[in-house]
Amino acid sequence: MLKIENLHATVDGKQILNGLNLTIPAGEIHAIMGPNGSGKSTLSYVLAGRDGYEVTEGSVTLGDIDLLAMEPEERAVAGVFLAFQAPVELPGVGNANFLRTALNAVRRAKGEAEIDAIQFLKLARARMKVLNMPDDMLKRPVNVGFSGGEKKRNEMLQMALLSPKLALLDETDSGLDIDALKLVADTVNSLRGPAFSALVITHYQRLLTHIVPDRVHVLSAGRIVKSGGPELAEELEASGYGAIQAAAA
Amino acid sequence: MTAMNGTGPAAFLGRHEGLRGRLPGASLPWVEALRDRSAAAFRAQGFPTRRVEAWKYTDLAAVNASVFGEPLTGVDDALALPPATGPRAVFIDGRFRADLSNLEGLSYTVENLAWALPTLEARLGALVRPEEQALAALNGMLFEDGLVVSVPEGVAAGVLHLVSFATESERAPAFHPRHLVRLGAGASLTLIETAAGPVRARYLHNPVFEIEVAAGARMNHGRLQQEGREAFFLSTVYARVQEGGTYDNFTLNAGSRLARNEIHVALCGPKAECHMNGVQLLADGQHADTTTALDHAAPDCSSRQTYKTVLSGKSRGVFQGKILVRQVAQKTDGYQMNQALLLSPEAEIDSKPQLEIYADDVKCSHGATVGELDAEQIFFLRSRGIPAEQAKAILVEAFLTEAVDAVADEHIREALSGAVAGWWQRQGIQGGIEAA
Secondary structure: EEEEEEEEEEEEOEEEEEEEEEEOOOOEEEEEEOOOOHHHHHHHHHOOOOEEEEEEEEEEEEEEEEEEOOOHHHHHHEEOOOOOOOOEEEEEEHHHHHHHHHHHHHHHHHOOOOOHHHHHHHHHHHHHOOOOOOHHHHEEEOOOOOOHHHHHHHHHHHHHOOOEEEEEEOOOOOOOHHHHHHHHHHHHHHHOOOOOOEEEEEEHHHHHOOOOOOOOEEEEOOOOEEEEEHHHHHHHHHHOOHHHHHHOO | OOOOOOHHHHHHHHHHHHOOOOOOOOOOOHHHHHHHHHHHHHHOOOOOOOOHHHHHHOOHHHOOOOOEEEEOOOOOOOOOOOOOOOOOOEEEEEEEEEOOOOOOOOOOEEHHHHHHHOOOOOOOOOOOOOOOOOOHHHHHHHOOEEEEEOOOOEEEEEEEEEEEEEEOOOOEEOOOOEEEEEEOOOEEEEEEEEEOOOOOOOEEEOOEEEEEEEOOOOEEEEEEEOOOOOOOOEEEEEEEOOOOOEEEEEEEEOOOOOEEEEEEEEEOOOOOOOEEEEEEOOOOOOOOEEEEEEEEEEOOOEEEEEEEEEEOOOOOOEEEEEEEOOOOOOOOEEEEEEEEOOOOOOEEEEEEEEEEEEOOOEEEEEEEEEEOOOOHHHHHHHHHOOOOOOHHHHHHHHHHHHHHHHOHHHHHHHEEEEEHHHHHOOOOOOOOOOOO
């Protein structure tokens, strides 16, 4: 279970998160919606531990673990996975090598046996088939020359291989056509289970018709200003954020 | 034999005078003439100072101020040489050691220079310009031994290892091997050179190579410079390539306190090719200089150069690359790239590309970049569970990839990967990328 309490965070000295409270019980998928600049991406980076995102107040726990005390790689080992809005390119780093290195880094840290190249390829290929990714995406450098959709599918491949406890999907739907969107949703849905939670950050209701959330929250000026069931997403799609922001102000 | 007294050029010139009658080839007038010409050239130049344009970024003051002795004969330390897996010629403190070498059953000729000297009048010194390169002059004055390889026309010689090892000694030996390699028409050879020594040993290794590649021949020259951290490594390579021939040089500069890797290549026949690639991995206190001079002296030739330098701590890297395209060298295709990755704010890189083009129909480009590791890339890797140090190692490896991938010969690539991995381990960093 993810529990965020009274979270305040600054970026370059600018206050972005302003007392955010959010609880995601294990096994649930929650969505966060909100206008540009409301703090959605900042929240995902703070949870993943990116440098330059300073927490000034509040706490974040995953189960009984204090996430904020951990390095980014320790959070990954603890089960946090951030699917990036704009995945970076790594020229010179082969995708397969990268995936295996990541997988084994996590397994090593957990005291699990490392997987060899053959096992890895079997595992990766099975996942890639489901994601409709051609084999040569393993050989190419990470995200280099990938289309927007391919990058997002590559993020989903990483998520599927690392099987996190908490997935943070930061506008994973942006720039995707409907087929790719469905593949992303299928991957998330395939991980659904009592030990998996996700926070889906999105602008649009579109993704949420494929990943049906248990709860929807509206973020404005660094705080949750409204929460509801999946119907809240449809409501927002129809009426926009204006009314909610006005009501919260 | 006498130990040298004093420092600087005078000490080396004095050694030449003192050993005049005892250096190899002393009874051969042409050798004596060559040594005298070299001595005159070295006397005139001394150790170049930074006022000399070609030495603007590399200071030889520490070499100039050091007291060196001569190598002991018959050193028999237990050497940590890897077991021979193929033909190899081993030199200890610059002297050939038949007992450590393995040169049986070759389809070409390998000799040591001290032995073969009487037969080398037409070859030795043919490519060297002592009046222009002071260190080659120093070598010409005091060379004692070296490797002499002759691959006959059409023979595919395979891989030959040249191992140079320095020993730990109070004497701080200076040695100046002269290596000659000649490939006949259509011949091929992969020479993998390893220069190494004990971490704390102080010595000067000043090799000169003369390499002749005949028409249609191919020489792959892999160089792994892993000298001890107190060593001076000052190396000059001359290569001449005839029509349709290829000289492919890859140099790893990872050891020594001060390294100069100077390469002069002349493309003398149409459609000759030259590849010069290299990686410099520098830790705190190290200085490494790669200086290339490429002479396009015939039409339709191509050259490719990619050099990558990684600098940590307070280290300094230098790249100087000159491409001369003579008027006759129409349709030249030249490319040069050098890139540096600074891992520390105290590291410094100097880069000086220099194009001199007299032909009007040529394609010649060069580029240089300096950068640091990308914070976003590091965070991405860490967010996938990869520890920070390993993430950095992966990104440095990736930075080197382009230069390493340009190495055509798989044996050289393999030796290089091992050397790079060893460098990481010595920096206390375990594990970069895992192959899948």
